[in-house]
Amino acid sequence: MIEAQGLTKRYGRTVAVNDLSFTVQPGKVTGFLGPNGAGKSTTMRMILGLDRPSAGTVRIDGRRYAELKQPLRQVGALLEAKWVHPNRSARSHLRWMAASNRLPAKRVDEVLEIVGLTGVAGKRAGGFSLGMAQRLGIATALLGDPGVLLFDEPVNGLDPEGILWIRRFMHRLADEGRTVFVSSHLLSEMALTAQELIVIGRGRLIAQTSTRAFIDMASESAVRVRGPEMERLHGVLTGQGLAVRDVPAGDDGPAALLVPNTSTEQIGELVGRVGLVLHELAAQRGSLEQAFIQLTGGEVEYHAGALAGAGNGSPSAGTPAAPAQLTGPPARGVQTAAADATRGGDAR
Amino acid sequence: MTLLTVERIKLFSTRSPWWCMIIATALTVGLTSVFAATTKPSDLPEFTPSVTQFAFNFGLVVMMVMATLAVTTEYRFSTIRSTFLAVPTRTPALVAKAVVVALLAGIVGEITAVGSWGIATLIQPDAPLTLDTAQEYRNVFGVGLLYLLSAVLALAVGLIVRQSAGAVVIELIYLLLLENLLPAIPRIGDHLQHWLPFAVGNNFIVAGQPETSDGPPVIEGMPFGPWGSLVYYAVVCVGLFVIGLILAKRRDA
Ligand SMILES: Nc1ncnc2c1ncn2[C@@H]1O[C@H](COP(=O)(O)OP(=O)(O)O)[C@@H](O)[C@H]1O
Ligand SMILES: [Mg+2]
Numbered sequence: 001m002i003e004a005q006g007l008t009k010r011y012g013r014t015v016a017v018n019d020l021s022f023t024v025q026p027g028k029v030t031g032f033l034g035p036n037g038a039g040k041s042t043t044m045r046m047i048l049g050l051d052r053p054s055a056g057t058v059r060i061d062g063r064r065y066a067e068l069k070q071p072l073r074q075v076g077a078l079l080e081a082k083w084v085h086p087n088r089s090a091r092s093h094l095r096w097m098a099a100s101n102r103l104p105a106k107r108v109d110e111v112l113e114i115v116g117l118t119g120v121a122g123k124r125a126g127g128f129s130l131g132m133a134q135r136l137g138i139a140t141a142l143l144g145d146p147g148v149l150l151f152d153e154p155v156n157g158l159d160p161e162g163i164l165w166i167r168r169f170m171h172r173l174a175d176e177g178r179t180v181f182v183s184s185h186l187l188s189e190m191a192l193t194a195q196e197l198i199v200i201g202r203g204r205l206i207a208q209t210s211t212r213a214f215i216d217m218a219s220e221s222a223v224r225v226r227g228p229e230m231e232r233l234h235g236v237l238t239g240q241g242l243a244v245r246d247v248p249a250g251d252d253g254p255a256a257l258l259v260p261n262t263s264t265e266q267i268g269e270l271v272g273r274v275g276l277v278l279h280e281l282a283a284q285r286g287s288l289e290q291a292f293i294q295l296t297g298g299e300v301e302y303h304a305g306a307l308a309g310a311g312n313g314s315p316s317a318g319t320p321a322a323p324a325q326l327t328g329p330p331a332r333g334v335q336t337a338a339a340d341a342t343r344g345g346d347a348r
Numbered sequence: 349m350t351l352l353t354v355e356r357i358k359l360f361s362t363r364s365p366w367w368c369m370i371i372a373t374a375l376t377v378g379l380t381s382v383f384a385a386t387t388k389p390s391d392l393p394e395f396t397p398s399v400t401q402f403a404f405n406f407g408l409v410v411m412m413v414m415a416t417l418a419v420t421t422e423y424r425f426s427t428i429r430s431t432f433l434a435v436p437t438r439t440p441a442l443v444a445k446a447v448v449v450a451l452l453a454g455i456v457g458e459i460t461a462v463g464s465w466g467i468a469t470l471i472q473p474d475a476p477l478t479l480d481t482a483q484e485y486r487n488v489f490g491v492g493l494l495y496l497l498s499a500v501l502a503l504a505v506g507l508i509v510r511q512s513a514g515a516v517v518i519e520l521i522y523l524l525l526l527e528n529l530l531p532a533i534p535r536i537g538d539h540l541q542h543w544l545p546f547a548v549g550n551n552f553i554v555a556g557q558p559e560t561s562d563g564p565p566v567i568e569g570m571p572f573g574p575w576g577s578l579v580y581y582a583v584v585c586v587g588l589f590v591i592g593l594i595l596a597k598r599r600d601a
Contacts, residue, residue, distance in 0.1 A: 092361035100434035
């Protein structure tokens with residue numbers, strides 16, 4: 001179990017992590033989600049005693065990392081695959097790590113076997129592909145057969161096969177009852193990997209909740225309407241108590257209105273009753289990633305309030321969780337990732 | 349003990365320490381043998397054990413570079429973080445590194461010293477090269493101790509600067525420029541020189557002997573005798589290392 005209490009880190013004038021409190025439970029994969037620069041790596045370095053917190057504490061099974069005797073036996077970490085001397089062989093790297101915590105030398109061969117690097121154990125680590133380096137990092141983390149494992153963006157830059165391998169691997173580790181804490185900036189990835197989520201933006205906690213609840217919250221649907229008489233249309237909709245948002249003309253098409261928490265049927269009938277002409281009436285399911293970026297990067301304080309409620313177990317559809325997030329043109333990469341998430345999600 | 353093993357594995361599982369050791373030895377012994385071979389018969393009476401060590405500074409600089417790199421490459425490739433993950437109190441790991449690196453430098457220092465002296469006796473058997481006095485023993489075997497302490501100093505600079513090029517440049521500028529230029533300052537220069545670490549360190553080897561045209565420089569009026577000089581130098585080296593330790597413990601890795 002990992003417990004952070006008011007964890008804060010300042011680098012000069014940047015506040016990388018701001019009063020962050022959370023707990024990571026054993027037996028499941030807990031995702032640590034936030035856009036780039038949110039403070040995930042900094043938090044992980046503080047958990048591991050590499051960076052000194054400006055304020056607050058973080059404990060692993062009740063103790064600070066620096067208090068652990070032979071810490072590799074209790075905590076394994078992969079923060080960056082490249083923490084290896086390029087001219088040292090994979091085996092030599094593992095050998096010195098093992099020796100430092102009095103782990104038997106045969107454990108080196110075991111972990112090499114687990115990650116499938118036995119064949120290249122004698123080769124210089126500098127010549128490894130990213131996927132191989134990542135596996136070596138995982139082997140390092142597993143050396144002491146620890147009960148707590150931390151992985152910082154483990155799938156970054158991996159091919160689909162490598163991503164799948166790591167995802168399954170994490171599930172296995174959690175199924176064995178270990179605490180698995182894995183960071184990512186991709187909600188789509190976390191949707192497949194993590195059962196619990198700790199979401200941060202700009203160094204602050206946005207939500208600690210189950211993955212399912214967070215996704216329901218983040219991907220609310222809305223209806224897009226457009227017609228020749230926009231002002232009347234606007235009046236009719238607001239007259240029915242609906243929240244309406246103007247969408248300026250952009251990549252999505254001409255200027256339109258966006259109405260969250262409703263259906264095309266409802267709006268169609270409403271508008272038909274007053275005899276208005278429509279040029280467009282479409283359901284929009286927000287891109288998960290887009291929503292997430294808005295949640296974590298935008299008005300963090302405001303959303304923190306909205307979602308804290310969700311975290312307490314009421315992911316009610318009525319919460320106005322930022323319809324504005326659905327308006328912007330989704331970036332292409334993000335779109336693909338979201339599509340991937342949907343597919344994978346169905347398969348599960 | 350475990351941590352000494354760890355640092356030994358680390359040091360010897362990359363190639364650059366091996367290269368440094370080979371270069372330090374070859375450079376020093378090579379230069380001495382060239383010098384011995386070209387010494388004119390008329391100069392032979394002046395070819396003393398002290399003179400066979402005229403080149404020890406070359407090997408010393410190379411071994412200092414090795415010691416610096418032993419820590420700065422850990423920062424460069426972030427293996428220092430792996431090290432601190434394994435030993436979160438940090439100090440024991442860094443002390444172990446210093447012990448391993450310093451012992452190695454000491455051994456290499458003795459090899460270069462004895463090698464230089466040995467090859468000189470082989471090339472010039474008629475020169476007065478037998479070791480009789482304590483002074484002469486110090487001239488040769490003292491070199492290893494200087495290597496050992498200098499490695500601690502170089503490691504400390506690496507620990508403070510955390511960056512290979514920067515640390516090596518600082519060492520070279522200090523060693524080759526500042527220690528030679530500072531004494532040139534009017535009035536206080538001479539006085540200053542008596543307290544410069546490397547000048548005092550050298551004094552351990554050459555104290556009490558007359559300056560020869562070919563041997564290492566001898567500075568008159570040093571505040572300490574040979575062993576006092578060694579202690580002073582050791583205090584400077586270890587002191588700097590302790591500063592490095594404190595910084596390493598306090599700073600983010
Ligand atoms: N060593 C450092 N010195 C200065 N600023 C840093 C340092 N490490 C991280 N930061 C800053 O802290 C913020 C959080 O960074 P990071 O923890 O790497 O985020 P993430 O891992 O979520 O992408 C960023 O603004 C980053 O620029
Ligand atoms: Mg990061």
